[in-house]
Amino acid sequence: MNENIIKNISTDLNIKTVQVEKTLKLLEEGNTIPFIARYRKEVTGNLNEEQIRKINEVYMYEVNLLKRKEDVIRLIDEKDLLTDELKNQIMNASKLVEVEDLYRPFKEKKKTKATEAIKNGLEPLAKQIMSYTNKNEEELVKPFLNEKVKTKKEALEGASYIIAEWISDNAYYRRWIRNLFYREGTLITKIKKNAEDENKVYEMYYDFVEKIKYAKGYRVLAINRAEKEKVINVTIDIDKDKIFNYLEEKLIKKEAPFNYIIKDAIKDSYKRLIEPSVSREIRAELTEKAEDEATDNFSKNLENLLMQPPMKEKMVLGFDPAYRTGCKLAVVDATGKKIAIAVIYPHEPKNEKEKSKQILLDLIDKYKIDVIAIGNGTASRESEAFVADAIKSAKHKVKYIIVSEAGASVYSASKLAISEFPNLQASERSAISIARRLQDPLSELVKIDPESIGVGMYQHDIPDKKLTTSLDFVTQKAVNSVGVNINTASKSLLKYVSGLTKSAIDKLINYRDENGKILSRDIIKKILSPKIYTQAIGFLRITDGSNVLDSTDIHPESYNVTMKLLDNLGLSLKDIGTDKMNFDIDLNEYKDKLGTDIYTLEDIIKSLKKPNRDPRDEMPSPILKSDVLHLEDLKIGMALQGTVRNVTPFGAFIDIGLKNDGLAHISKLTDKFIKHPMEVVNVGDIVDCYVDEILLDKNKVSLSLIKPKEN
Numbered sequence: 001m002n003e004n005i006i007k008n009i010s011t012d013l014n015i016k017t018v019q020v021e022k023t024l025k026l027l028e029e030g031n032t033i034p035f036i037a038r039y040r041k042e043v044t045g046n047l048n049e050e051q052i053r054k055i056n057e058v059y060m061y062e063v064n065l066l067k068r069k070e071d072v073i074r075l076i077d078e079k080d081l082l083t084d085e086l087k088n089q090i091m092n093a094s095k096l097v098e099v100e101d102l103y104r105p106f107k108e109k110k111k112t113k114a115t116e117a118i119k120n121g122l123e124p125l126a127k128q129i130m131s132y133t134n135k136n137e138e139e140l141v142k143p144f145l146n147e148k149v150k151t152k153k154e155a156l157e158g159a160s161y162i163i164a165e166w167i168s169d170n171a172y173y174r175r176w177i178r179n180l181f182y183r184e185g186t187l188i189t190k191i192k193k194n195a196e197d198e199n200k201v202y203e204m205y206y207d208f209v210e211k212i213k214y215a216k217g218y219r220v221l222a223i224n225r226a227e228k229e230k231v232i233n234v235t236i237d238i239d240k241d242k243i244f245n246y247l248e249e250k251l252i253k254k255e256a257p258f259n260y261i262i263k264d265a266i267k268d269s270y271k272r273l274i275e276p277s278v279s280r281e282i283r284a285e286l287t288e289k290a291e292d293e294a295t296d297n298f299s300k301n302l303e304n305l306l307m308q309p310p311m312k313e314k315m316v317l318g319f320d321p322a323y324r325t326g327c328k329l330a331v332v333d334a335t336g337k338k339i340a341i342a343v344i345y346p347h348e349p350k351n352e353k354e355k356s357k358q359i360l361l362d363l364i365d366k367y368k369i370d371v372i373a374i375g376n377g378t379a380s381r382e383s384e385a386f387v388a389d390a391i392k393s394a395k396h397k398v399k400y401i402i403v404s405e406a407g408a409s410v411y412s413a414s415k416l417a418i419s420e421f422p423n424l425q426a427s428e429r430s431a432i433s434i435a436r437r438l439q440d441p442l443s444e445l446v447k448i449d450p451e452s453i454g455v456g457m458y459q460h461d462i463p464d465k466k467l468t469t470s471l472d473f474v475t476q477k478a479v480n481s482v483g484v485n486i487n488t489a490s491k492s493l494l495k496y497v498s499g500l501t502k503s504a505i506d507k508l509i510n511y512r513d514e515n516g517k518i519l520s521r522d523i524i525k526k527i528l529s530p531k532i533y534t535q536a537i538g539f540l541r542i543t544d545g546s547n548v549l550d551s552t553d554i555h556p557e558s559y560n561v562t563m564k565l566l567d568n569l570g571l572s573l574k575d576i577g578t579d580k581m582n583f584d585i586d587l588n589e590y591k592d593k594l595g596t597d598i599y600t601l602e603d604i605i606k607s608l609k610k611p612n613r614d615p616r617d618e619m620p621s622p623i624l625k626s627d628v629l630h631l632e633d634l635k636i637g638m639a640l641q642g643t644v645r646n647v648t649p650f651g652a653f654i655d656i657g658l659k660n661d662g663l664a665h666i667s668k669l670t671d672k673f674i675k676h677p678m679e680v681v682n683v684g685d686i687v688d689c690y691v692d693e694i695l696l697d698k699n700k701v702s703l704s705l706i707k708p709k710e711n
Contacts, residue, residue: 005062009055019045023055033473034480034498035535039555041599049477065096072103081106089171097178097281101171114165117158120148125155126162132256140258160261164269167247168277177243177274181282185212186237189223195231202226212236212282217290218649221461224287236279243270291462293649297678298456298467299474301647304683305455306478309619310440314370317363318435320405320427321375321383323347329360330431331367335488336439338421339367341428346386347379357390364394371624372398373438375405375430381628381659388628399624401438402655404645406454408433411447416492438622442482446475447492455683457648472496479539481615483553486524486540487517499535504528520546521556543612548573552607561596562604568593581609620686629657634691634701637708644685652681654689654703668692668704680705 006024010017023044026036033056037049044052069090076082086102093099109115117123125144133140141152149155167173191197191206205226210219226232247266252259318330327347331340342363344356363369372391374383380402387400411417412429421429436444450471451459459467479496486508494505507527512518520542525533538555545551554562566572568590571580585605591598606613623643642656652669653661669680681687693702 002063002066005059005066008062009058012058013051013054015047015051016045019047020055020059023047023052024059027052027056030531032498032535034476034539038480038553038603039538039557039600041603042597046599049473053473065099068096069093069099072099076103076106079106098171098175101174104171104174105166105169112165113158113161117161120158121146122149122155122158123162126159126166129159129258129261130163130166130251132254132258134257136257156261160265160268163262163265164273167251167266167269168273173247173250174274174278176246177270178278178281180242181236181238181278182212184238184242185282186210187212187215187223188235188237189226189232190235191232192230197226197229197231202229202231205232212286215286216649217293218457220286220290221294224290225461234283236282240270291466294457294459295462295467295470297647297649298459298462299470300678301455301683302450302453302471303474303478304685305453306442306445306475307481307616307619308441308684309616309621310442310614311371311438311622314439315367316435316438317360317367317369317372318431318433318438319372319374319383319387319400320408320431320434321377321379322427323379324349325427326350327356327379327383328425328427328431329363330428330435331363331369332432332435332439334439336436336443338432341424341431347382353386356386357393360387360390361394364391364396364398368396369398371438372400373403373435374400375408375434376402376655377405377408384657385628388626391626399626401622401624402657403434403437404454405430405434405437407445407448407452408437410449410452414447416447416490442478442616443490443493446479446496447490450475455646457646483539483541483614486542487512497536497539499532501532504532504536518542518545521550525556548576548611552576552611554604554607558596558600558604561594561600562608564594565590565601565604566608576608577611619684623686625657631658631694631696631699631701634694636691636694638691640689640691640703642687642689642703644681644683644687647677647681647683649676652677654687656689656701656703658699658701660700662689662701662703664689664692664703664705668702668706671706 006017006020009020013020023036026040026043027033031040033049033052036044036052037047041047047055073082073087073090076086090099090102093102117126122144125141128135128140137152137156141155144155145151149158187208187210189205189208197203202222202225205223208223210216223232223234227234244263244266247270248263251262251266313334315334316332318332320328320330322328326343326345329340329342329344330338333339340363342359344359345352346356364372372387374380374387384400384402391398391400408430409426411433412426417426417429417433421432424432433444433447445453451467476496476498479493480498484493484497491505491509494500494508495502500508504527508518508524511523511527518524521537521540524537524540528536534557538553541552542550549556549559549562566575569583569585575581587598587601591601594601623641629640640656642654642662644652645655645661646653649666651663651665653663655661664681666674666677669677674680687705689703689705690708691701692704695701
């Protein structure tokens, strides 16, 4: 491990160097991030998953940066051009672009105007011009004329090309110019002459101007897409005179007859070499930053969505809306098992409302349905109106909720869905998925490619590897924080459990299929390798097994400590989860007495008090409804309650029961200054909001979370 890199990470993340060192050692040994965060708190100093991941990412970047620095130093040294000063400059560079700037003058170049001029023997002429010689043109140029350079004009032009490349290759000049671009540059977009943008998706960027330093990430991605689709042209505007004056001040020290050549070389260098290169670098850096922001935004939304509270112990009817092909209904029991399938045609073109109503009421009555989960796709609001009217006649009390069906069609046509329900149609599988999403969002949503879940923005513009890595991390974090019932978990869920490989999952599933149930963690120990077992077992739960500790998130390696604690307190395994566990002890005294650390002891006590604790239970429950809200029902200032469906850098989309989610702009979320809506709201939050603007012609409503002032 590199000590300097560790010190830099420690400073950047504001943690101790020993925490960085020990965390990196754990990662190097093959431990997973969830395992380290949950079961090695005493080693890391209680770092969380995000901090551990950041340490790993920054370390890998720094290692790669150091490797590039060493390569550049070696390549320059091979040319016998390395000085101590240059070596120090390279080693002290904090960014890759700075290293590349310093390497630029020594880099092997393809055929350029300057390399051709050098080949023609004009480099000494360029050096004389830059030394402010007082020779006249004839005297200066004559020694350089030959068969290849026949005229004075050709000689001076060639020398100018060499000087232009020297200027372009100067790391200090480039850094100054690049910084000026960031401080004062302006991003300008104009619609192309024959652009095709039928729905005016990019209308905002037909004539758009924004300072680079204020450029919003989501606008950068939109501009990139519009440019890729050949709708707009994109340029960066800068005060060129400032750059020319700066370079002249640096390069022209006194009056000399050939200063005009240096001035021309400055302009040529900027226009032909520097400006295109720096503009590309700026655009690339803006894009990378925007991709990181979009990935982070998507990841946080996904995490909040996955951590939505499950609707436990409920009989649910999944309702997949449609027009011509009919609405598919799926009844699932409290465990998510499919009980019944039906199809009704309450909408155009059949309009079998009464028949459809009776089928729905019969299902509600027969299976004692608690909640109807209606997908939010095509015909959703018409289906909501139908359900709201039908349940008024139901003998059994039932409510409904609108559920996001983003990705349901992807799942219903997948190999996994077909293997689960080989005899059903895709839309019937979709209805089951919609119902299960309400019962246990995490277990159902892990079956779907995260990109299809619909809580991102411009995710298709983000490199696949970057997005997939981030979303997989978030999903793994969510799954392991909740824990997995080994006897009911699907392969889709198990693949996110810490340490489990495909072959390990197959072994667990096969054992379960052959023996009905896995009754203890000891059995799992025999199935898995020691390494995988250690990483995974704390996240695998066994309910109704032979050992009550197996249903908790206490790791088997801490079972002895747990039993010692219970013995010291005069308690037994039977007391777990009862009022007898409401004890208070001196943690420092007991950690020494039991030979453990304070973090492990705290976690053991939490698990003994609430053995089946689920972090999702602390989230607000979904809003259940029994009637429909129409846009025409709204009035400015009306108070409503809604569910946050998506959060973007410019605001939050809130489901208040209309066909389209209402948008609460960032300026309407709070009366305080915030940089991002996530400082106030997250996906899944239940919020009180107020109607701010009604756009009947567009079937849209603007919302505010700020209570209107009374007149």
